[in-house]
Amino acid sequence: MASEGEITNLNGHNILKRQWGRLISCLPQLNSVDLVHPTLTLGRSDECDLVIYKSKFLPNQLLFISKKHFMIEQDPDDAAITYITDLSKNGTYLNDCLIGRNKRVILQSNDCIAIGEKLKVYIFKSMNYIANENYLPEAYRNKYELTHFLGKGACGEVRLAYDKYTCKKYAMKKITKGRDTTSQMHNINHPNRIYMEISILWNLSHPLVVRMESMVETEEDIFIVLEYVRGGELSKRLSSNSNMSEANAKFLFYQIVLAIQYLHASGVTHRDIKPGNILLVSDDPYTLIKLTDFGLSSVSEEYDLMKTMCGTWHYIAPEIIDPSIVEYDKKVDVWSMGVVLYYMLSKTLPFNADDKSTLGKMIISGTYNMIGPAWYEISDSAKNLIKQMLVVNPQKRISVEGILNHPWIKKDSLMQFRVESLLRKSQICPVKHMDEKDSVSRVKRIKLCSEQPG
Incomplete structure (x- = not known):
């Protein structure tokens, strides 16, 4: 004391x-x-x-x-x-x-x-020692100094970490591994799912996607060092008392679409897009965003279909939870972005219920509305885009390219210019190349990279 x-x-x-x-x-x-x-x-x-x-x-x-x-x-x-x-x-x-x-x-x-x-x-x-010796693996004890919590989830936690020699801030994610058994494959902390997240992060290099610096694996945990994004989650920005203007929402949403466009081009479907997984670089209203949390993401070849049920229910696409549909594709991200945009503009959710069964029925039927005071000043063009994104049939749902070509986005050249100016100013990492093999072999390569000095 x-x-x-x-x-x-x-x-x-x-x-x-x-x-x-x-x-x-x-x-x-x-x-x-x-x-x-x-x-x-x-x-x-x-x-x-x-x-x-x-x-x-x-x-x-x-x-x-x-x-x-x-x-x-x-x-x-x-x-x-x-x-x-x-x-x-x-x-x-x-x-x-x-x-x-x-x-x-x-x-x-x-x-x-x-x-x-x-x-x-x-x-x-x-006198403010946070016991790095007991918390961090040996490889990180003399390289990073931990401070306060940034967040906590179902299978791990994130702390702010400082590089001892550069004094640069990072986010240190600690994931406790679940049992490596077939029966536990659906759990978010199953080792294979963690390895998938790591392999995805290591392959990605884009100014609108959180960057991974290194990782270390112990017998019980995996520690991932990530780029620190100081502006916090979009969810916290939206939960503040002040309403977000349509122009501000468009500025941020355009970046989310660009990030998803990059992921899809890289063969990655995020599958858990929500305000809590969208980080803001600064406190400025017109700031860059960073997409994060790839624990539920999937890497697939073109035209591959996914079968796993995952995602956060309020933002989840109907084809994921509809028992009559056994497969889905990257269009699930478009639906989730539609829910995010709806929430950004109105601070309410299009699908909301006290129990999961009722919520699921609302999502599968696509039952929602855009009425009430929150929508009085929202443009018809913005509402039209949301309607095209929240289409239950994924084949009729607008694509990412369609969103970028929608008048609400395409006609606002000044907004696009402002975003592109910020992107040019941001520091872009060189792309990290990895062989397209199974996730476990990728992690072995990652571990070798993380052990190298510098």
């Missing part, structure tokens, strides 16, 4: 501040230090918080200690993160590795700090 330190403010009054870390001395001539202030500097200068006095060190040691040697600081926005910056010409070392002048890395609990010619001065202890 964090202790508190007494600080004197400008008016001479004593106030209490929480201790967020401790530096444990490695040398008898240095005292251990409780970290209470947001920053701390060490060096020979009297201006430093920790002064290296000439009287306490040998001349040959002082030669390699700078006036301002390093600075330790707590992240003002994330109390669990501590940085160390090398300010010296002579070198600051973390666990025997040179940081580099004016470079900053993340300081983790039990890290050893050395200066000059690797003179060990302090061991850092964090």
Whole structure:
């Protein structure tokens, strides 16, 4: 539990501040230090918080200690993160590795700090330690620092993770593996389904699709490092008090369609499109989106039909749940996008019921309406597109290309230009190539890639 330190403010009054870390001395001539202030500097200068006095060190040691040697600081926005910056010409070392002048890395609990010619001065202890040692696999313990939860699902959780050496943010997804038996194949955490998600992610490279960085598998879990998207889920944006304008909805929806167009061209059907699986890059209303969560996705050859029942019920296509239909294709994503667009424009769901049986009947029959105050100011063109997307018969349902050519989208050249401008500015990863073999063999290749340095 964090202790508190007494600080004197400008008016001479004593106030209490929480201790967020401790530096444990490695040398008898240095005292251990409780970290209470947001920053701390060490060096020979009297201006430093920790002064290296000439009287306490040998001349040959002082030669390699700078006036301002390093600075330790707590992240003002994330109390669990501590940085160390090398300010010296002579070198600051973390666990025997040179940081580099004016470079900053993340300081983790039990890290050893050395200066000059690797003179060990302090061991850092964090008071906000989240027990990486017990949570992360060995391959990730000294590479990432975990902080708060980003989300939790049926078979795993996602935490915010910082790369120790670049300080870049990532989303660390931990999936607990289910039993590897045929009877459990339908479960979302069956190993083969997890491997499928990984293989899909590794193959994809598009600015509107969340990027996978690496993965590590243990006996019980699989850890996937994903691109961090700081704007949060579209579902949270839509649940706010303010209504989304039709122009704003179109701007975001157009990107969703482009992302699905890319997936389908890559032989991937998402099968679980919903606001919770659409992430926003920033808090700006007109921001880029990122499609995520490929746990229910399917890779197929052209014209292949799928048979597995999956998806979130309010957004699920009728052909998936209709017992009289045994197969379906990528048009299921068009239906789900239609439900998403309906929800974006009205903040209500087209198909909604208290029990799954009634909901299923509504979906299979295509029973919905667009009446009420929410629809008064929505254009006829937008309503027409929704009607073409929420067609029960998939053969008569509009295609992704048809959506892009629909007047509501095609005639808005300014909107398209704004999206394309943002896409040009975004950083696009090089495509990762993998052999088109079964998902297990793909994961073996992924694991080899993830073990390589850098």
